[in-house]
Amino acid sequence: MLPLIIANWKANKTAEEAMIWMDGFARTRQRDNATYVIAPPTALLGAVRERALQLGLMLGAQDVSSYPAGAYTGEVPARSLASMGVQYVIVGHSERRRYFHEDSVLVAEKIRRVLEANMYPVVCVDVPEFRPQADQLNPDERARCIVAYEPVHAISTFGGQEDPLAVTLENVQQLREAFGNVPVLYGGSVKPDNALAYIQSAELQGVLVGGSSLDAATFTAL
Ligand code: PGA
Numbered sequence: 001m002l003p004l005i006i007a008n009w010k011a012n013k014t015a016e017e018a019m020i021w022m023d024g025f026a027r028t029r030q031r032d033n034a035t036y037v038i039a040p041p042t043a044l045l046g047a048v049r050e051r052a053l054q055l056g057l058m059l060g061a062q063d064v065s066s067y068p069a070g071a072y073t074g075e076v077p078a079r080s081l082a083s084m085g086v087q088y089v090i091v092g093h094s095e096r097r098r099y100f101h102e103d104s105v106l107v108a109e110k111i112r113r114v115l116e117a118n119m120y121p122v123v124c125v126d127v128p129e130f131r132p133q134a135d136q137l138n139p140d141e142r143a144r145c146i147v148a149y150e151p152v153h154a155i156s157t158f159g160g161q162e163d164p165l166a167v168t169l170e171n172v173q174q175l176r177e178a179f180g181n182v183p184v185l186y187g188g189s190v191k192p193d194n195a196l197a198y199i200q201s202a203e204l205q206g207v208l209v210g211g212s213s214l215d216a217a218t219f220t221a222l
Contacts, residue, residue, distance in 0.1 A: 003033075003206040004035050004146070005206055006038075006148075007060075007209055008093075008209065009038070009062075011041055019051065022055065024216025037060040045061070045081075045084045049085055053085065059084065059087060060088040061081045061086045063076075063089075063110075064081060064110050065110070068116075078113040078116065078117035079117050081117070082118065087119055089121055089122065090124060090148075091114065091122065091124070092104075092133065093150070094126060094152045095157075097129075104129060104132040105136055107123070108133070120146050121144075121145050122148055123146070127171055130179070142182065143180055147184050148187045148208045149168065149186055150208065155188050163188065168198070169201065172204065185208050186204050192218060192222055
């Protein structure tokens with residue numbers, strides 16, 4: 001598996017800024033040996049889709065409804081995301097857990113919706129969530145997850161202290177005891193000067209990037 005590098009733009013960018021980013025990505029792209037995913041705000045998926053696919057970028061979403069398609073005003077169901085070409089869906093991000101009070105039960109429902117629509121759930125967990133989150137899933141569901149180990153203190157907007165690689169690897173071992181032998185990403189203050197250590201580690205299959213994904217040239221320098 002090529003390393004997976006996911007750009008989580010969070011609630012940033014207009015359609016115009018997104019297109020400027022695409023041009024910047026096309027100009028500065030350095031590596032071919034990675035799978036790049038961009039997760040723009042959901043409202044921008046339509047605007048970026050064609051250009052992203054042209055550039056060989058995969059599409060991601062930052063969240064999904066825990067409900068199926070139907071009469072749930074304002075929700076974005078997995079089916080709609082899949083129809084836009086989305087393949088990866090971030091679920092249970094620490095900002096969702098903190099600001100929107102999402103718990104492991106709700107996040108497990110979202111994971112099910114993503115799997116039903118044949119997309120990859122990218123399940124974000126910090127150490128306290130490893131067990132509770134894994135316990136909400138059956139073995140088949142667990143085996144189909146990509147799990148992002150995201151220590152809350154490392155997220156740039158919460159504390160910005162990235163985990164040293166050795167600590168990350170210890171925790172990733174614990175994570176695999178809970179989830180099984182799934183692909184694991186690291187996220188939290190990944191920057192051009194530390195990204196390579198995570199990307200090249202045999203225990204990790206990639207990185208989830210917030211702040212450093214907003215500028216195309218910074219992102220392609222990872
Ligand atoms: P950061 O965010 O790279 O800005 O720390 C990572 C994340 O929130 O997924």
